[in-house]
Amino acid sequence: MNQTYGIVGVTAVILATVLVGALGLRVSRTTSDFYVASRTVAPHLNAFAVSGEYLSAASFLGVAGLVLAQGADMLWLPIGYTAGFLVLLLFVAAPLRRSGAYTLPDFAEARLESRAVRRVAGVLVVGIGWLYLLPQLRGAGLTLRLLTGAPGWLGGLVVAAVVTVAVAAGGMRSVTFVQAFQYWLKLTALLVPVVFLLLAWRADHAPAPAWDDRPVFHRATEVRVDRPLTLTVREPVRVTVSGTVDGRPAHGTSLRLGEGRHRIGADTTVRFPAGAHVPLPDRAPDRTAPSSWAEPLSPDRERHSLYATYGRILATFLGTMGLPHVVVRFYTNPDGRAARRTTVSVLGLLGAFYLLVPLYGVLGRLYAPDLLLTGDTDAAVLVLPQRLIGGVAGDLLGALVAGGACAAFLSTACGLTMSVAGVLGQDVLPGLGIRHFRLATLAAIAVPAAAAAVVGDLPVADAVGLAFAVSASSFCPLLVLGIWWRGLTPPGATAGLLLGGGSALTAVTATIAGGARSGRLHTLLAWPAVWSVPVGFAAMVLISLATRDRVPPGTATTMARLHLPEPTPTPRPGPATT
Amino acid sequence: MTVLGTAALALAGLALFVLGVALGHGAARRQREHAADSDGARALAQALHTAALAAAPLRAGLTPDTARKAARRLRPQLGTPALALTDDTAVLAWDGAADHHRAQLAQRLAQPPRTRAFPLSCDDAGCPVRWGVLVPLAADGDAPGALAVFAAAESGTLLRATEEAARRLSLELELAGLDRARASAHEAEVRALRAQISPHFVYNSLASIASFVRTDPERARELLQEFADFTRYSFRRDGDFTTLAEELRSIEQYLELARARFGRRLKVTLRIAPEVLPVTLPFLCLQPLVENALKHGLEETVERSNVTITAEDEGTEARVVIEDDGVGMEPERLRAILRGTAGPATGIGLSNVDRRLRQVYGDDHGLVIETGVGAGTKITLRVPKFRPGVQAPPP
Numbered sequence: 001m002n003q004t005y006g007i008v009g010v011t012a013v014i015l016a017t018v019l020v021g022a023l024g025l026r027v028s029r030t031t032s033d034f035y036v037a038s039r040t041v042a043p044h045l046n047a048f049a050v051s052g053e054y055l056s057a058a059s060f061l062g063v064a065g066l067v068l069a070q071g072a073d074m075l076w077l078p079i080g081y082t083a084g085f086l087v088l089l090l091f092v093a094a095p096l097r098r099s100g101a102y103t104l105p106d107f108a109e110a111r112l113e114s115r116a117v118r119r120v121a122g123v124l125v126v127g128i129g130w131l132y133l134l135p136q137l138r139g140a141g142l143t144l145r146l147l148t149g150a151p152g153w154l155g156g157l158v159v160a161a162v163v164t165v166a167v168a169a170g171g172m173r174s175v176t177f178v179q180a181f182q183y184w185l186k187l188t189a190l191l192v193p194v195v196f197l198l199l200a201w202r203a204d205h206a207p208a209p210a211w212d213d214r215p216v217f218h219r220a221t222e223v224r225v226d227r228p229l230t231l232t233v234r235e236p237v238r239v240t241v242s243g244t245v246d247g248r249p250a251h252g253t254s255l256r257l258g259e260g261r262h263r264i265g266a267d268t269t270v271r272f273p274a275g276a277h278v279p280l281p282d283r284a285p286d287r288t289a290p291s292s293w294a295e296p297l298s299p300d301r302e303r304h305s306l307y308a309t310y311g312r313i314l315a316t317f318l319g320t321m322g323l324p325h326v327v328v329r330f331y332t333n334p335d336g337r338a339a340r341r342t343t344v345s346v347l348g349l350l351g352a353f354y355l356l357v358p359l360y361g362v363l364g365r366l367y368a369p370d371l372l373l374t375g376d377t378d379a380a381v382l383v384l385p386q387r388l389i390g391g392v393a394g395d396l397l398g399a400l401v402a403g404g405a406c407a408a409f410l411s412t413a414c415g416l417t418m419s420v421a422g423v424l425g426q427d428v429l430p431g432l433g434i435r436h437f438r439l440a441t442l443a444a445i446a447v448p449a450a451a452a453a454v455v456g457d458l459p460v461a462d463a464v465g466l467a468f469a470v471s472a473s474s475f476c477p478l479l480v481l482g483i484w485w486r487g488l489t490p491p492g493a494t495a496g497l498l499l500g501g502g503s504a505l506t507a508v509t510a511t512i513a514g515g516a517r518s519g520r521l522h523t524l525l526a527w528p529a530v531w532s533v534p535v536g537f538a539a540m541v542l543i544s545l546a547t548r549d550r551v552p553p554g555t556a557t558t559m560a561r562l563h564l565p566e567p568t569p570t571p572r573p574g575p576a577t578t
Numbered sequence: 579m580t581v582l583g584t585a586a587l588a589l590a591g592l593a594l595f596v597l598g599v600a601l602g603h604g605a606a607r608r609q610r611e612h613a614a615d616s617d618g619a620r621a622l623a624q625a626l627h628t629a630a631l632a633a634a635p636l637r638a639g640l641t642p643d644t645a646r647k648a649a650r651r652l653r654p655q656l657g658t659p660a661l662a663l664t665d666d667t668a669v670l671a672w673d674g675a676a677d678h679h680r681a682q683l684a685q686r687l688a689q690p691p692r693t694r695a696f697p698l699s700c701d702d703a704g705c706p707v708r709w710g711v712l713v714p715l716a717a718d719g720d721a722p723g724a725l726a727v728f729a730a731a732e733s734g735t736l737l738r739a740t741e742e743a744a745r746r747l748s749l750e751l752e753l754a755g756l757d758r759a760r761a762s763a764h765e766a767e768v769r770a771l772r773a774q775i776s777p778h779f780v781y782n783s784l785a786s787i788a789s790f791v792r793t794d795p796e797r798a799r800e801l802l803q804e805f806a807d808f809t810r811y812s813f814r815r816d817g818d819f820t821t822l823a824e825e826l827r828s829i830e831q832y833l834e835l836a837r838a839r840f841g842r843r844l845k846v847t848l849r850i851a852p853e854v855l856p857v858t859l860p861f862l863c864l865q866p867l868v869e870n871a872l873k874h875g876l877e878e879t880v881e882r883s884n885v886t887i888t889a890e891d892e893g894t895e896a897r898v899v900i901e902d903d904g905v906g907m908e909p910e911r912l913r914a915i916l917r918g919t920a921g922p923a924t925g926i927g928l929s930n931v932d933r934r935l936r937q938v939y940g941d942d943h944g945l946v947i948e949t950g951v952g953a954g955t956k957i958t959l960r961v962p963k964f965r966p967g968v969q970a971p972p973p
Contacts, residue, residue, distance in 0.1 A: 039850070039852050039855070040823060040852055040855045040856065041852045041853065041855075100858065100964060100968075100969055100970075101964055102894060102963040102964040103894070103964070106963075106964040109966050110964070110966060113966070174851060174853075174891075175853065175891060176852065176853055331853075331856065331963060332852070332853045332856065333856070334821075334823070334855065334856050418893055421893070422893045422894040425894070426894055437892075437893065549642065549643060550643070561969070
């Protein structure tokens with residue numbers, strides 16, 4: 001990829017973000033013009049903002065990468081990411097807004113009248129925020145590595161620094177406009193290239209991906225290997241190599257790779273002929289075994305794939321309502337009705353976005369199967385314009401996509417950092433005081449930045465799934481039971497948060513730290529939602545029943561406020577406006 | 579590599595050494611202190627501590643929940659098989675065995691409250707309880723409840739111990755009553771501080787509307803409408819809180835009326851982030867600040883005046899700034915106004931708003947005022963987006 005275009009694209013996005021942030025503040029008028037109160041954020045504008053903040057690197061890069069690597073099962077991810085808002089709409093959106101809460105700990109305190117529950121909720125919000133920030137920074141590292149060749153950890157660090165400056169300096173003040181702008185930017189950055197990609201694909205006589213076979217190099221492809229790699233070759237193939245293979249140096253010589261394992265040294269370029277099967281790295285065993293990609297729940301791809309699919313579905317359907325950066329956006333709505341309208345719009349906006357993402361996965365399977373070999377499947381979206389179109393047009397589209405990816409991890413990371421910093425300053429470290437918001441910002445981003453540099457490879461979308469799992473097992477029970485059940489007590493809520501959220505948090509931490517690599521235990525830990533969501537609900541219900549005398553005294557009043565719709569505002573009985 | 583290794587080893591050794599020294603030192607000191615204590619002092623400290631611990635739950639008043647906690651802590655201290663706490667009509671908590679005597683105890687509550695010892699009878703031959711003592715709790719010259727202690731046989735010591743325990747519990751109930759009184763005084767103060775619109779404003783507004791009645795009847799009608807809306811908002815009685823959107827709407831009405839009086843001399847700029855419009859804040863806490871800005875800007879100078887009202891989103895808080903380029907004020911005088919020592923009828927609005935904000939959000943959320951003679955005035959307030967109990971009534 002031409003570096004200059006990409007860097008210009010990313011810089012343009014950062015500048016535009018700062019500009020919109022600054023200009024939004026300048027919207028000022030003298031009083032004679034209009035009434036301020038009528039300027040509350042309209043539901044559809046807030047929906048743009050919610051979508052803009054929600055569509056992260058996992059959606060922009062990760063989903064296509066997973067579809068490329070693992071096929072049809074992964075289509076549940078975009079569905080789940082969207083359907084989470086359906087659950088939010090049905091059970092949570094309007095009552096949550098009517099509760100007057102700004103953050104999730106606020107809701108816990110408003111509903112249960114307990115500082116202790118508030119503190120537990122605060123700790124969980126920070127945990128979820130950090131888990132969610134981690135893949136954003138890794139996505140950033142990947143994008144910047146492809147653009148500039150900088151090592152991955154540096155990219156994460158650069159974005160962490162940009163986010164810290166933007167948040168701490170108050171650059172996110174007109175946050176609704178910034179995030180709304182980011183949504184349209186991301187949609188454009190996927191929509192425009194995909195049109196050209198599909199045209200190029202048609203011009204290429206519309207080849208079908210090898211649905212029922214292992215991936216094939218559609219064209220002669222040169223693969224650059226940066227880190228040493230062990231490949232398993234199933235069919236012998238003749239390749240051109242510069243570098244080292246199996247310990248022997250080669251300089252542009254033609255080699256025959258026989259069946260079996262081959263070690264490729266660092267900084268080696270291997271050129272595969274068109275039509276050759278893609279050899280797979282050892283660390284992805286059985287992932288793309290024959291006749292599996294296009295077929296859901298294919299048994300030989302991954303054991304327990306039905307369990308994993310249910311894990312994904314539960315986590316994404318129920319986890320959205322507990323994401324700290326999504327919840328705070330609903331406060332912007334003037335009332336519960338507007339909150340509901342916003343959620344409906346968000347469903348449409350996300351649906352439009354997620355229609356495009358799998359296309360990149362399929363085209364990537366066709367034109368960039370070498371990513372399977374190097375393991376950088378998250379880069380599929382970024383490399384496709386260059387691969388399919390090439391030339392200046394490819395560079396320009398590549399810059400657009402890179403800009404969109406930058407918008408994706410910037411907007412989500414900024415929103416998350418603000419939420420985590422707010423909770424850190426208010427609930428977890430109240431000794432810091434409100435004036436030390438900048439210090440809290442630093443803490444909010446430093447921890448995931450450090451973790452991103454340390455922990456091993458985990459596909460971006462999978463890592464985000466872990467954050468969803470924790471949220472689904474802690475805040476989903478708290479919100480759903482808190483809103484729909486009078487019997488919830490502070491001890492019950494605490495127990496549910498600690499048992500459900502805590503067990504899920506432990507499981508995902510073990511997964512990220514690389515506790516179990518395979519087998520039944522790994523599956524259980526990597527998709528904890530299947531067991532941890534019931535644990536969270538059961539703990540909350542049972543402990544609440546056991547402590548029935550601790551139901552907060554104001555429960556009836558709170559419930560009435562959550563569920564009674566606000567009266568329709570009476571139009572101002574002023575003079576006829578001309 | 580070896581140098582690094584050696585250095586790391588040395589560092590680790592040093593850390594271990596320091597840790598060991600610290601631990602040993604601490605242990606030795608504890609031992610010395612222990613030896614110096616007399617047994618009597620230790621026992622007394624222990625007894626006072628447990629007694630205070632047992633009575634503490636009643637600080638929150640006498641409810642089934644607090645009674646249960648207090649009874650559970652008190653019984654091991656008195657060393658009896660059963661113990662109960664009652665209010666003036668019913669048994670609230672029974673800790674220990676033999677709670678088939680509950681009904682018997684409840685009957686005794688109907689009698690006038692005074693210390694009574696009484697025998698108990700029941701059919702259960704193995705019942706550990708044959709005798710009981712009932713001591714009323716006294717608070718505010720009243721007997722809101724009683725402490726009952728049961729034992730196998732009559733005992734004078736237990737009677738005295740029970741009376742002492744009851745006295746301790748009564749003390750906590752007195753304190754609970756004080757807390758309640760303080761809370762209602764606080765509430766009354768908030769009510770009393772509820773802002774009022776100034777009579778001058780009513781007078782001036784009506785005068786300037788009157789001046790339009792002949793020359794521009796349509797304008798006069800509009801202004802009267804604004805005046806009606808503004809007063810309706812200001813006089814409303816439901817709830818102590820409102821939203822920033824509502825408050826700004828009333829300020830616009832206020833400014834419309836002010837403009838009728840001052841015309842082109844007044845220029846007002848609003849710069850409001852729409853995200854903070856739903857924020858809840860004390861009723862009529864901005865209008866006095868705007869009125870103050872206008873007064874400084876216009877009534878004391880003849881040139882035109884600029885007033886800027888800004889509301890920004892700051893994460894968990896909203897920041898509202900009201901700025902004017904008027905005559906300003908001496909910081910000393912301002913301090914006197916906020917302390918309430920500047921004499922009557924000066925800046926009541928400012929100190930009132932400041933006190934109400936502190937009442938609701940705590941001392942670190944008062945007004946921040948930057949001013950100087952001839953330098954204009956800038957008033958900043960920070961309003962948390964959520965605070966339990968702070969709820970705006972539906973519009």
